[in-house]
Amino acid sequence: MSAAYTLYAKPGFAATTIERLCTEARISNRAFYECFGGREELLRALHERCVEETLAAVAKALHDAPGSLNDRINAGISAYVAFATADWRRARIMHLEVRRSGDVLTLARQRAIAAFAQLVEAAWADYPAPTPVSRRLVALGVIGALQELLIEWVLAEEQPPVDELVAAAVHIFNRSFTTVP
Template sequence: MVGSGGHDHFFGREVWHVSGRAYRGLSADERQADRRERLISAAYTLYASLGFPGTTIERLCSEARISNRAFYECFSGREELLQVVHERCIEEALGSVAKSVQEAPDTFLGRLEAGIAGYVGFVTQDRRRARIMHLEVRRAGDQPLLASRERTMSAFYKVIEDAPEGTAPVPSGVDPHLLSLAMLGALQELIVDWVLAEDPPEVEAVVGAAVHLLRRVFPASVLQPSEHA
């Protein structure tokens, strides 16, 4: 606990916001860490509700209850702040996927379907998370988007690489990197549609559409029965 002043839960961790009086007993690093978490928490809500283009630094500082000067002691600008929020979302989403894959049937398709279901389920638990990861990051320039694609591509491709010995998960003549990119692009658009829809489809329908596409992509040699069929 850093000090008094209230707390909330953000990204699965407890975040304490200290009062001005409590700041007197804290080091400069502790004060800056608290301000940084305030800004991350504010950005998580504002970037999702107002959108990245509509969220000013002044509004972020007001929500976080810090000065504009303190903002620039923590982040170089709105883009860096979004990248930090987005990377934290990705980190937790991939952790959820890893857990789902570990608990899945020991088949290539079983693990891949479990990963898709785990990812979609986790991302859509909180509309703010889904919007930041799949919509607002596109509006913030290339760097956050490129970092996101690299991490998610690596995780998706690892499932293909770890396929049971003797299977041929990638169709002959198809580049596995491009195949992974195509699958992730389709999943991305499904979630974007879910975020933007006034009456979004059930999460199970989003997972079902992604799994249906998956079954059309890979050869019959790896389409073994799974719990997610």
């Protein structure tokens, strides 16, 4: 898992062979296949671990946040961005390699987005909706915006400061979730 965490992040899933994984992990190909059915299964396991850890960090931040919607938005986004960017490999796997892997992570990605959407909807549930638009669709939209901000952070020659990512995401979430006069 450790070797895949590094290699799947860079040079990336497509460029990482089982032989390279085994060499990096200092295990035999046979030992690899005793644990995983292939590199795709390993990528799914690694992605699931990243998602579970991130969900836990965001859920804790939302639970600990003061009661206002703005405070909850700030807490959830700050936790997500801080956790994703604390390790560049996690950010790459969750936001870039998940897309580059093709069909390998399609269902895992959909499950992860659904789980984050449920967190967003639950955090927003006690507050009035600003428009008659579906809360679920708004949650999916703002999650997509946050993912694009993190892809920019991963790929940019000069990474935007994390606090700017948070500020941009908070702005997007606030405009989406609060009533605009």
